[in-house]
Amino acid sequence: MTEALTAAEGDTLARARRELWQAVCARDEYAAARAVFGALDSGAGTEDVLLDVIAAVQREVGRAWAENRFSVAQEHSATAIHDRIIAAMAHRIPEPSPTGAAGTVTVACVDGEWHALPARLLAEVLRGRGYRVDFLGAQVPTPHLIAHLHSTSPTAVALSSSIPLRLPAAHTAITAVQALAIPVVAGGSAFGFDGRYARLLGADAWAPDARAAAELLGRGLRRPARGAVRQSIEDLPHLADQEYTLVLRSRRQLVKNALAGLLERVPAMRAYTDAQHERTAEDVAHVVEFLGCALYTDDGDLFTGFLDWTGDILEARRVPSRVLDPCLVLLEEELKDFPRALGFLARGRETLRRRDARPPVPGPDSSA
Ligand code: B12
Incomplete structure (x- = not known):
């Protein structure tokens, strides 16, 4: 939660969280839209609504499934509602300049990674901060990511992964992107609560959440030297x-x-x-x-x-x-x-x- 949040904004967000939770429990997309757009109309910031309302409710959905209070279908329904609300919100944000005042960031999920929503939240936060975002969504095969980057040359690549099983694929993607002299910021729960796996796999940076990621990108990332792809074993000699x-x-x-x-x-x-x-x-x-x-x-x-x-x-x-x-x-x-x-x-x-x-x-x- 942002420190600058006033008590009134806090109340607005807390109410929106409650209403959104009730709406997704009832699988009621219209009520969900009322909860979110009501908060925005009452003056809540887009970023706060994305992270302190939608992301918070989505995490609660995960807890409810883990504790057997939500079925898989209920979890899918809630995620689908959030996805559509985020898309509707995106078109209320003014379009960033064609090159992006702050730069262009490619946001992609690692090959085999289906958890696109965390990456989508990051993409929207960066868009709100003036970046031109190239959002590639779930499970992007590394060769296709690399071919794409050859023609787009973004300022940075943000690689998202939620499940540690995708770490070997993340490693391949990190080293291949860096070989193009494009810095990689890694994030998502797969990389560990403290970013230990992002460091282990040689990512240029890691951030725990979308706000921290935006701040980190705002400070600028050093471009890696263009060159040959590092072999996995150079980072991980135990292999x-x-x-x-x-x-x-x-x-x-x-x-x-x-x-x-x-x-x-x-x-x-x-x-x-x-x-x-x-x-x-x-x-x-x-x-x-x-x-x-x-x-x-x-x-x-x-x-x-x-x-x-x-x-x-x-x-x-x-x-x-x-x-x-x-x-x-x-x-x-x-x-x-x-x-x-x-x-x-x-x-x-x-x-x-x-x-x-x-x-x-x-x-x-x-x-x-
Ligand atoms: C929705 C969901 C799904 C959906 C995803 C749909 C979609 N469109 O995203 C579906 C149904 C596909 C799915 C599938 C699976 N899932 Co799932 N899923 C979830 C759930 C409930 C929510 C994910 C989410 O959106 N979280 C909300 C956001 C806000 O999460 P966040 O990580 O906090 O995101 C922030 C940061 O991580 C950061 N961030 C994210 N990306 C990036 C990138 C960069 C560069 C940076 C800097 C920061 C950053 O910014 C975000 C915003 O601040 C989670 C539970 C949870 N607590 O997350 C489980 C969860 C992630 N899933 C889990 C599992 C096990 C699976 C499956 C293996 C289930 C199965 N048996 O098939 C499959 C694996 C699929 C695959 N190959 O990837 C487990 C993982 C457990 C583990 N040991 O790692 C979880 C934790 C469920 C649980 N409670 O146990 N899942």
């Missing part, structure tokens, strides 16, 4: 052990073997419905992918953080997080010659054990 490459190459077989092993060792699975089998397959694939990502970054926290997050999601759906343990055991057996992977899997199992040992949270009907 020399090939563990990441081998796990990546065999990931389909790893998932298949883990699922077969689970069927053998977890008798309850034999009674699973097709939908339960499908969800288990998704969870196992996710475990393998996050393990691969931890190997890429050599960061065990990335794997244990994922297990903690999955544990919360499962427990909100009344499934104990310890159901993940047999999958980690099977992967330990499959990856017995991979010391880094074994270290991450051991830490992962410890995370699950610690979760299991926690005292149960009293439910609403608890008499304690």
Whole structure:
């Protein structure tokens, strides 16, 4: 929230947040538009409405889904409403000059990244600050991004990613854009709450949110030297052990073997419905992918953080997080010659054990 916000503006934004939340819960796009445009008509700033109303409600949507209060369809509906409201707001902002008084910024999501809304919010904030924004949206394949930049030569590229699984693709994009002597600012939750993965992958800058990104771009970014593409291994020497490459190459077989092993060792699975089998397959694939990502970054926290997050999601759906343990055991057996992977899997199992040992949270009907 901006410090300069007056109490009246704060009230306006708090009211808009409440009304927008109610509107998306009711899947009522007209009420959502009234909440947002009402706040703007009462004098709230566009940037504050984008970040302190829409982004705040969108994060609440994420929490509601994680806690099993919102279905996937409700989350999709809320996101779609926000998307359309942001588009309608965009056309109330005066058009920046053709070159952009402050410069041109290409805003793109990393290859494979579907979370376009955080990038869209950033794009609108930058437009409001006088930048000409070239918004490329979700999952932009790196070769297409590079071909595009050859003809557009922006002042900077803002790369967005929300899910850490996209970090290897982000690395490829960062180094390829920098080879064109265009600086890259990275952002979105994939890069870590403190930007640690943006630094690890050699981005020129990182910002935690759209306001900080605009301020950072306003101070100017140094152009990287034009030259050859840096190889991943130059930034990440641990990749020399090939563990990441081998796990990546065999990931389909790893998932298949883990699922077969689970069927053998977890008798309850034999009674699973097709939908339960499908969800288990998704969870196992996710475990393998996050393990691969931890190997890429050599960061065990990335794997244990994922297990903690999955544990919360499962427990909100009344499934104990310890159901993940047999999958980690099977992967330990499959990856017995991979010391880094074994270290991450051991830490992962410890995370699950610690979760299991926690005292149960009293439910609403608890008499304690
Ligand atoms: C909407 C949504 C989706 C939609 C996205 C639609 C769209 N058009 O964007 C869909 C349905 C596609 C989706 C899919 C998935 N999602 Co999703 N999704 C979300 C949700 C609910 C909201 C995302 C959002 O818009 N956030 C709001 C904005 C405001 O977020 P923000 O990060 O704070 O943005 C600010 C900064 O990050 C910054 N910023 C953003 N980009 C940039 C770039 C630069 C350069 C800079 C400087 C700054 C910057 O500025 C923004 C504004 O200040 C989040 C929950 C959440 N809390 O975010 C989950 C979430 C991100 N999704 C998640 C997951 C797991 C998935 C799936 C894997 C689900 C699945 N099993 O299929 C897939 C993955 C898809 C993929 N390959 O990318 C998890 C990720 C967990 C994790 N361990 O990382 C989350 C956190 C859900 C949760 N609560 O657990 N998702």
